[in-house]
Amino acid sequence: MQISSRFTIAVHMIICIEAFKDTHKVTSEFIASSVNVNPVVIRRLLQQLKKAGIVEVKRGSGGADIARPLDEITLLDVYNAVESVDNGVLFHFHENPNQLCPVGRNIHAIMDSRLQEIQTAMEEKMRAMTLSEIMEDANRLLEL
């Protein structure tokens, strides 16, 4: 099973907001056209990014902006903002292992810390990547 496209869309959105901030009013419609999804999908994600303090969205006049310095936004921040469900637990566990079986009774004790370690390895890698690095690469490619 894959991690949903909300994460990659959110990063795409942030790059758009930053890249076009001086030349366009970056509305949900504008971003939706770049990502190629429905504007409502963008607005929903904008709300999640806003709740996480990553972007600001202007009602009425319209348009989105980045809310804090890009080097203080990590990929993990973005991931948690838009992808965090199930209490942030990455691995779905089968719900009702048989408590009458020694294995069923102990499977969580055996596995939970290891699963957490794996998830943490992934999260630490994400935490090490900031949006400012990403925008540096983006700017090289975009030739705006």
Add this chain to the structure above:
Amino acid sequence: MQISSRFTIAVHMIICIEAFKDTHKVTSEFIASSVNVNPVVIRRLLQQLKKAGIVEVKRGSGGADIARPLDEITLLDVYNAVESVDNGVLFHFHENPNQLCPVGRNIHAIMDSRLQEIQTAMEEKMRAMTLSEIMEDANRLLEL
């Protein structure tokens, strides 16, 4: 979005097969009772684990066994055996970014290597965990 329970079920299955190998005929029915899912789910996973060379399954007489030494089976092997879809790519990308937009045109060039790095971090952590370590912990808890 979470990684499906197939992975944790598969690990549970392997622990069962190993833990009960001397005292029970470990059939799909038997495992299903410990995991608490439908036996067909177990059989489907057994087939995937078998294709990966992790278990052997006896037709006719019934029962499953581990196919190679536990210290040569890593959590990554199990994960890839049962969870690998979409060419093993963890992050789902939005399908059709707008090629007329500089950001849409370059989003893969900007993101792909970073996403791969994150996925690799997770996979390396899984590769470092063997089923023999897990069985050591399990045996301590199971008191069989």
Add this chain to the structure above:
DNA sequence: TATGGATGTATCAAAGAAGATTACAACGAT
């Protein structure tokens, strides 16, 4: 060699998640 317990696998149903789409109230700059 017939039998009975298992596996291998197809098929369909049920449930949940993601994303698309429509609709519209609320907002705020002008």
Add this chain to the structure above:
DNA sequence: ATCGTTGTAATCTTCTTTGATACATCCATA
């Protein structure tokens, strides 16, 4: 007051996972 935009609800479609039933195939053994 208007107009473009946001915020959000509601509905629909599609996809994936898991559950469940059914049954042909297999193989040890009685």
